[in-house]
Amino acid sequence: MHEASLARAVVASVMEELKARDIDGARLSAVHLAIGELSQVDAPSLDFAFGFAIEGTQLERSRLAMARVPARLRCTICGTESGFSREFYFECQSCGGGCTVLAGREFEITGLDLIDQCEVEKESVCYDTAY
Amino acid sequence: MTQPTEAQHLEVERRILDQALRDAQVVRDALAGGHTTVVNLMSAPGSGKTELLGVIGDELRAQGQSVAVLVGDCATEHDADRLRSHVDWVHQIVTDGVCHLEARMLFPFLAEIGQLAPRYLFVENVGNMVCPVDFDLGEAVRIALLSVTEGEDKPVKYPGLFGAVDLVVVSKIDLASAVDFSLETVLGYLQRVNPGVPVISSSAKTGVGLDAVIGAIRSLAAQGSSLTGQGSSLTGQRSSMASNLPLAGGVRAASVGG
Numbered sequence: 162m163h164e165a166s167l168a169r170a171v172v173a174s175v176m177e178e179l180k181a182r183d184i185d186g187a188r189l190s191a192v193h194l195a196i197g198e199l200s201q202v203d204a205p206s207l208d209f210a211f212g213f214a215i216e217g218t219q220l221e222r223s224r225l226a227m228a229r230v231p232a233r234l235r236c237t238i239c240g241t242e243s244g245f246s247r248e249f250y251f252e253c254q255s256c257g258g259g260c261t262v263l264a265g266r267e268f269e270i271t272g273l274d275l276i277d278q279c280e281v282e283k284e285s286v287c288y289d290t291a292y
Numbered sequence: 293m294t295q296p297t298e299a300q301h302l303e304v305e306r307r308i309l310d311q312a313l314r315d316a317q318v319v320r321d322a323l324a325g326g327h328t329t330v331v332n333l334m335s336a337p338g339s340g341k342t343e344l345l346g347v348i349g350d351e352l353r354a355q356g357q358s359v360a361v362l363v364g365d366c367a368t369e370h371d372a373d374r375l376r377s378h379v380d381w382v383h384q385i386v387t388d389g390v391c392h393l394e395a396r397m398l399f400p401f402l403a404e405i406g407q408l409a410p411r412y413l414f415v416e417n418v419g420n421m422v423c424p425v426d427f428d429l430g431e432a433v434r435i436a437l438l439s440v441t442e443g444e445d446k447p448v449k450y451p452g453l454f455g456a457v458d459l460v461v462v463s464k465i466d467l468a469s470a471v472d473f474s475l476e477t478v479l480g481y482l483q484r485v486n487p488g489v490p491v492i493s494s495s496a497k498t499g500v501g502l503d504a505v506i507g508a509i510r511s512l513a514a515q516g517s518s519l520t521g522q523g524s525s526l527t528g529q530r531s532s533m534a535s536n537l538p539l540a541g542g543v544r545a546a547s548v549g550g
Contacts, residue, residue, distance in 0.1 A: 252483060253487075
């Protein structure tokens, strides 16, 4: 539903990262994301929205490489760890207590693939051959 | 500025919604001086957010506490018009189709609200059970409404919302018998998505449960939400907070009786 907002946030975060690394003019071929199972981010929708969010930016023609992070929960009462299920949600499967989320809420940039300068100059070739 | 000389992969660790969290902090900082508690109200369209805010506004003002409201809708100023006589200050945010509010949308109003320094700023989010929950508005308290006409299984259909709030208000309880509503079923589903969350049945029409809602908001405001700043939904973190809320057990028990 709100993947257009999220796609814009991805682009803004990438720009921040490039600036922080003092390579803010760099062109990218791919942005790697970690998306937690509980993050409510729909990967196909985000991929679709990303195509519009990058128009006119230096990310134009880059692609998203998305990896899903499974959820891990831990019961605050008995300490039992488990995955997430639509049967129990955040209720402990052992004792019925509430669980904290150890992993699965991620929505993070984990990597950037840069296009080298010479490839940028002949970019029609570069984009076809890079992947 | 240096340019890479060959294709390379950079390892990165950056949370994408960091900017949204920084925006939320701007709201917190702007309103902290006035001791204003920000409450984010989220639910489906038509569940009774505006009606509830009207009666809560009346009651809080009768108790001498000032109330401001920012209300978000895709179009029209209908809700702001409805609330104007019930609160001290209200402004409509027309999103032009955007399905949720973001903290930066509050920025244009912060100076004025800061001057007014209301005891409470209620933010009535765009009616939507999916998107709003992912955007921290700088609130201290998150409330979800569930009207009896929506069906008992909404908590498990929308665990992202119901799993990420400090309080669930079951609204329009005066209509419960007309739609064969089962509060027990709702409580069972809520226990799965948000164990221990306080639940209050209410009716803005009859006044049932309104004192309990106001009391719960007051308690949560004093305590502070355990989930703000996390920037994402579907967290089980609130359970520990909720179980510490003094009135949780009583309200839950009381609400079962309707």
